Amino acid sequence: xxxxxxxxxxxxxxxxxxxxxxxxxxxxxxxxxxxxxxxxxxxxxxxxxxxxxxxxxxxxxxxxxxxxxxxxxxxxxxxxxxxxxxxxxxxxxxxxxxxxxxxxxxxxxxxxxxxxxxxxxxxxxxxxxxxxxxxxxxxxxxxxxxxxxxxxxxxxxxxxxxxxxxxxxxxxxxxxxxxxxxxxxxxxxxxxxxxxxxxx
Numbered sequence: 001x002x003x004x005x006x007x008x009x010x011x012x013x014x015x016x017x018x019x020x021x022x023x024x025x026x027x028x029x030x031x032x033x034x035x036x037x038x039x040x041x042x043x044x045x046x047x048x049x050x051x052x053x054x055x056x057x058x059x060x061x062x063x064x065x066x067x068x069x070x071x072x073x074x075x076x077x078x079x080x081x082x083x084x085x086x087x088x089x090x091x092x093x094x095x096x097x098x099x100x101x102x103x104x105x106x107x108x109x110x111x112x113x114x115x116x117x118x119x120x121x122x123x124x125x126x127x128x129x130x131x132x133x134x135x136x137x138x139x140x141x142x143x144x145x146x147x148x149x150x151x152x153x154x155x156x157x158x159x160x161x162x163x164x165x166x167x168x169x170x171x172x173x174x175x176x177x178x179x180x181x182x183x184x185x186x187x188x189x190x191x192x193x194x195x196x197x198x199x200x
Contacts, residue, residue, distance in 0.1 A: 051081045058083065058091045059122050063100055066107050067116040098126050120148055139182045146181035153180075 035042065053061075053076070065075045072092055076082050095101045100111030100122050107116065110129070118125035124144045131140025146152065153167040170187070171180035 051079075053079055054081060054083055057121065058087065059094065060120075062088070062091050062095060063107075063111060063116045063122055066095075066101065066105070067112065072105065095122065098123055100126075120144060124148060139179075142182045142185045143178045146178075146185065152184060 049055075058076075062072045062076075065072050073085070073088055076088055077085070082088075092101065092105060095111070096103065096105075098115075099108055100115045102108050110126070111122075114129055115122045115125045118128065120128070124147060127140055127144055128137070131137045153163045166184075167177075167180055170183040171177060173179070
């Protein structure tokens with residue numbers, strides 16, 4: 001019964017997430033298909049994925065748009081499925097707050113020559129620049145690297161207590177998540193020198 005349901009669903013909706021790409025790369029053949037998720041999850045799949053413009057942070061994109069001498073609002077509103085105007089206004093206000101844009105929405109020196117050139121989120125880029133100015137670039141670089149990726153203290157639900165214990169051990173001195181990232185990295189480097197990085 002479930003196999004028949006999957007076959008019927010495939011015939012009706014070939015663009016469904018579970019089958020995306022099969023018609024474009026020549027992998028469609030007669031036979032059986034097994035998916036490793038329950039039927040309720042299969043039924044909850046969206047017909048198609050949201051456009052990237054609607055599911056990614058706009059900070060870096062807006063900065064890149066301004067570096068091309070375009071109006072942020074006009075450029076983004078021309079997209080087929082553009083974000084809400086309030087979202088764009090919030091991003092512009094944030095870029096003004098960190099000093100990347102002036103009050104007239106023009107790039108500042110910081111935004112033009114530094115933040116728009118760095119391949120990280122503008123707020124993390126500003127952290128790097130300020131870290132270099134106040135001579136603490138090395139720990140700031142570790143913090144920015146840790147904030148640029150998935151939280152290293154996230155584990156599967158059954159190991160949540162283990163992750164919490166490790167995080168509290170690294171931040172025990174000052175209760176800082178940022179310093180926990182620095183100490184975790186330094187501990188991993190020490191373990192790598194001793195040949196036990198994998199276990200760390």
